[in-house]
Amino acid sequence: TRNSMQARCAAALVMLGLLAVAAGEGYAKAEGCEEAMNEYCNSDGACRLCPKAKKYARLDVAAHQNKDPQWRCYCEHTLSKDLQSWVNKAPKDGSKSWLDYCTRHAKLEKVLKLCKEGTITTDGSEVKEL
Numbered sequence: 151t152r153n154s155m156q157a158r159c160a161a162a163l164v165m166l167g168l169l170a171v172a173a174g175e176g177y178a179k180a181e182g183c184e185e186a187m188n189e190y191c192n193s194d195g196a197c198r199l200c201p202k203a204k205k206y207a208r209l210d211v212a213a214h215q216n217k218d219p220q221w222r223c224y225c226e227h228t229l230s231k232d233l234q235s236w237v238n239k240a241p242k243d244g245s246k247s248w249l250d251y252c253t254r255h256a257k258l259e260k261v262l263k264l265c266k267e268g269t270i271t272t273d274g275s276e277v278k279e280l
Contacts, residue, residue: 177206177233177234179208179209180262182265182272183265183272184207185272185273186261186265186270186271186272186273187207187258187262187265188204188205188206188207189273190223190257190258191205191206191223191254192204192205192223196252196254197223197251197252197254199251200226200227200250203225203226203227203250204225204226205223205224205225205252206224206229207222207223207224207254207261208222208229208235209221210224211236211238212251212253213238213248220253220255221253221255221257221258221259221262222254222258223252223254223258224236225247225251227250228247228248228249228251236251261274
């Protein structure tokens with residue numbers, strides 16, 4: 151059926167994403183759906199902080215919540231050089247730019263779920279009927 155074919159195609163796309171992660175590309179916790187999750191973070195209204203900077207979906211802690219990782223949209227300048235984790239350290243200039251992130255746990259969990267089940271593609275596009 152059409153739904154089972156969509157599910158198989160989605161599974162194949164997620165597997166390709168996981169292979170890229172295994173090869174050292176991408177963000178493993180996004181399970182092959184990093185592009186879709188980042189697309190959400192950079193969409194209009196998702197996170198208005200640092201409007202000119204690229205944002206990345208990461209499962210990490212926050213300044214006010216340092217024991218409970220949640221999905222957040224982190225502005226690029228708040229992440230480690232390899233873009234894998236949030237740098238929990240105030241800059242020497244005293245600015246608050248290290249706090250440029252938006253917690254969007256439920257929304258990003260939904261994007262991840264939709265991507266893994268094949269409702270959206272790994273780049274965040276809606277799956278078109280054949």
